[in-house]
Amino acid sequence: MEEEYLDATIQMPEQASTLAPMVDSLYYDIFWISVVFFVAIVGAMVWFAVQFRRRPGVTSKPPGHHNALELFWTFSPLILLAYMFHEGFLGFMHMSVPPADSINVRVHAKQWHWEFEYPNGATEAELWVPEHQPVRLIMGSQDVLHSFFVPALRVKRDIVPGMYTSLWFEPTRRGVHDIFCTEYCGANPANDALSAEALNVNGRPQESAGHSGMLSRLHIVSRAEWNEHVNDLIAKPEDLTWPQWGEQLFGSSGCPACHVVQPGAAHTTGPNLANVVGYPQPLEGGGEAAADIEYMRRSLREPQADIVRTFTTASMPAQTMHEVQLDAIVAYLASISDRGQPVVQQVETLHAE
C-alpha cells in the first residue's frame, strides 16, 4: 500500500494523499506530451533553419496550398486536448465530492494566521489528521481572501469571506508537511521596521511577514495518536497552571502579532494587554466596561462588540477556540494584571473538578 506513494521528485513534492498519484500521473502525461511537441517543433525549426540557410544561388520556393495539412494540424490535436480535459475534469470532480465517512474540520483563516477546529471544539494553529481517514475541511475567512494549499496533498481551495468553501483529502503517509496560503493577503506596513530575525525564525517566515508568513504544518499521525492529541488540546496539561497554559495558547494563537504584554510598553496594532483585567476600559462610543471574566470572554469571542477607545482602525479576528482554551487565555491575561487575581481564581474554581 505504502509503495504507491512516491517520494519527492525533481518536479513534484512527495505524495501524501490518495489524490496525489492521480494528479501526478496526469501531470506527467501532459509533461511527456509537451516534451514530444516541443522537441518536434523546435527540432523541425532548427533542422529547417540549418537546411535552408541562405546560400548563394539558392532561392526560396513559394509555398503552395496545403489545405489537408492545415486541417490535419488544426483538428488532430483535439484528440489529445480532449483526453487532457476529460481526465482533468474527472479528477476535479473526484476532488470535489468528499466521501461519506469524512470527518469535518473547520478552518478559520485570518490575516496571517490559520486556526483549525476539530469536531470536539478544540482549536489549534497546526492541523493534525489521522492517516487513511478522509478529512473534509470547511473553510471560512474573517477578513480577506486566503487559499489553503498543501503541496504534498495536491489540494488547494480559496477561502472567501462571506461564504464557506470546502475540500477533502485522505492522508496516506505519516509525517509533517507544510501548509501555505496561496491567495495574496497583504502585509502590515508597520512590520517593515522589524528586524530580519523577527520576520524569519529558524528558516520559517513568521506571521509578521504577512502573506508569506501565513504558514502552518500538517501532521499526519496514526488514529490513536490523533485521538489523544485532539483530546489533550482541551485538557489543561497537569504540569501547568491555568495562567501558564493560557500563556502557551496566547502565543500559539497568534495574539503577540498585535498585542504586547509588558506593563507600560507602547501598544502595537491592538491594546497593550498588561494590567487590563480588573481595570475599567473606556469604550469607543462612550462608557466604560469593567474588565471582568464575562467582558474578557466576550472580547475574545466578539472583538467588535465593545472596542476599547481609539482601537478602531484594525479589526481583531473573532476567537473560535474551545471555551476551556478561552478561559485559560483569560486566566493568563488576568495573571499579568495587578488586579487580576480574583479572575484567575474564578477560572480555577470553574474548571476545578
Next chain:
Amino acid sequence: MTVKATAHHPAAHGEHAHSDVDYLHEKTTVLSWIVTLDHKRLGILYLASTLLMFFIGGIFALLVRTELLLPGRTIMGPHEYNQAFSLHGAIMVFLFIIPSIPGALGNFFLPIMLGAKDVAFPRLNLLSYYIYVLGAAVAIFSLIDGAVDTGWTFYTPYSQTTSASVIAMTLAAFILGFSSILTGVNFIATVHKLRAPGLHWKRLPLFVWGTYATAVIQVLATPVLAITLLLLMMEKVLSVGIFDPRLGGDPVLFQHFFWFYSHPAVYIMILPGMAIVNEIIATFSRRKIFGYMFVAMSSVALALLGFLVWGHHMFVAGMSEYATMVFSALTFLVAIPSGVKVFNWTATLYNGSISFQSPMLYGLGFIVLFTIGGLTGLFLGTLSVDVHLHDTYFVVAHFHYVMVGGTVIGFVGGLHYWWPKMTGKLYDERLAKIAFMLVFTGFNMTFLTQFVLGSQGMPRRYYDYLDHFQPLHGFSSAGSYVLGLGFMIMAVMFAMSLFRGKKSPPNPWGSAGFEWATSSPPIMHNFHHTPVIDRGPYDYHLATEEELWDGFPEELEASAHDAPAHVSKLGRDVSDEVSTKRAVVEGVAPSASDESAGANEGEESSDEGSESDHDGDQDEDGDDEEASDESKKPSDEEE
C-alpha cells in the same frame, strides 16, 4: 507591390512638393512633436514613453528578484516587497505591454503597410496618446502617494482594506483603458477604410491582421475593465456594497469582472507579438507565411476565444464545478489557433532562404519560448492539475513565457526589424546578437527554474520562503541579472545607432513587405503617391529584384546600368528583370521624385559615411545591411 503613379498624380505631386523630407526632419521644433498628428511621430512618442515604463517596471522586477535571492529579509520589508511586485505588474501590464506594440509599432507601421498617409483619425490618435500620458502621470502619482500593494489584479476585499493609493492606481488603469479603446477604434477604421488600391483582405500583411484582431478586443473588452474599476472606486469611496462581503458584496464577482477584461487583455498583449513574428519570419526566410489565411484567421479565433475563457483564472476560487468544466473545455480550444500559428511558422522555414540577422534570432527565439509558454498552459487548463499549480510559481513562469518570451521578445524583435526604417539608422549587429544571447539565456534561467519551483509548491507573491526553495530562487535571480544585462547592452546598442549609426538603405533586409518600399526614414506622407498593390506582402516570387533590393536606390540603378550581367543576391541573372522593371517604372513621375529623394539621401549618406568610417567595430556585421553585393556573405559565416 508597385509604387505606381495614380492617374491624378501630377496634381498631387504639385501639392506635396516639399514632401521629400523625411518625417523626422519635416519640422524639428518641440511644438511640432508634442502636437503632431503624424502617426509616425506618435508612434515614436509611444515608443519612448512605453520604453521608459518598461525600464521602471524592469527596475521593480530586479528589486523583487533581489529580495528573493536569499530567504528572510534581503533588501526590503514585506510591505515594501508587496508594493514592488504590485508596481512591477501594474506598470508592465497597463503602461508597457498593452500600449507598446499597438501604440508604438502599430501606429508607425499599420498605415504604411496599408499604403495610407495616416491613420483614419489622426486627432483621435493624438488624444489617445495624451490620455495615455495622463494615465501614466496618475500612476506615477499613486507611486509617490504610497504605492499599491494589492498585486496588479486589485482583488477585493483586500484592495478595499488597504491604503488609499489603490484609488489612484485603478484610476490610472481606468484612464489608460480609454487610450487603448481609442487606438483600437482608430485601427479598425483605418484597416477598413484606408487600404491602398489592390490591397484586399487576402493580401493584408499579417501584422495588420494581428493588430486588427487586437483592436477588436481593445474596443470590446476594455469597457468592462472601466466599469469594474469604477465599481471598485464607488465601493471604496462611497461604501456601496458590490464586492466587499461586509457590505453585502461578493468578492468572487470582482474576479469575474476583472478577468472578463484581463483574459482578453492577455490576447491584446500576445497577438501583436505574434503579428510581428509573422513579418520577421517571412522576411528572413524570403518566403510567404505558410498557410497565410489559417494564420490570419487564427488571430481572429484567438481574439474571439479569448472572451470565453476568463474563468480559468478561478478554478479554485469557489465557482461551481460545472462552470469550471465549461471554462476548462473552452480553454483547451485556445491551444488550437496557437498551435496553428506555431506549426505554420515552422513550416514557413521549409524551403526558405533563411538568414540569421538579429530580428530573425528574436523571431526564432519567440517560437521556442512561446511554444514553452503555450504547452505549459495545458497543465493549467487541466482542472485537477491546475488545483496543484494554481497561484504557484508555475503560473508565474507560464505567463512570463507568454508575456515576456512572447510579447516582449516579439516587440524587441520588431524594434530591431523596423529600427532602420523608423530612424533611418543601422545598428551594430554584433552587439545586437550579444544582447539577444544574454536576453534569451537570462530569460530561460529566470523562468524555466520557476516552473520547477511552482510544481514543487512554492506559492507566488511570497516575500519570504522556506529554505529548501533557496537554490532555485537564487538561480532564478541570477538569471534575471543576465536578462537585465542583455537589455542594457541592447539599450546601449540602440543609443549608439541613434548617435553614430550608419544611414540605412530603404530596405536593409531585402523584404518584400510594403513598408520597405518607402524611404528610411519614411517621408512625411509615407509615399509620394498612393501605391497600387499588385501582389501580397510575402510574394517573393512576384517581387521584382528592385523591390527586394537591400541597398540604396541609386546603387541599384548604377549596378543595373554599369553591369549588364549583374547577378543578384538570389543568384540569378536579373539584369533583364531589373531593366524590364525600370522600363515599367520609367516615364512615370514617382521615379523622377525618387531620383530627387535619392540625391537628397546621397548627400546625407556621404556625411554619415565619413562619420562611421571612424568606427571600425561596426563594419564587419554592418556589411550585412550595407548596400552591396556582398550582403549575402555574412549570413553564410554565421552557420
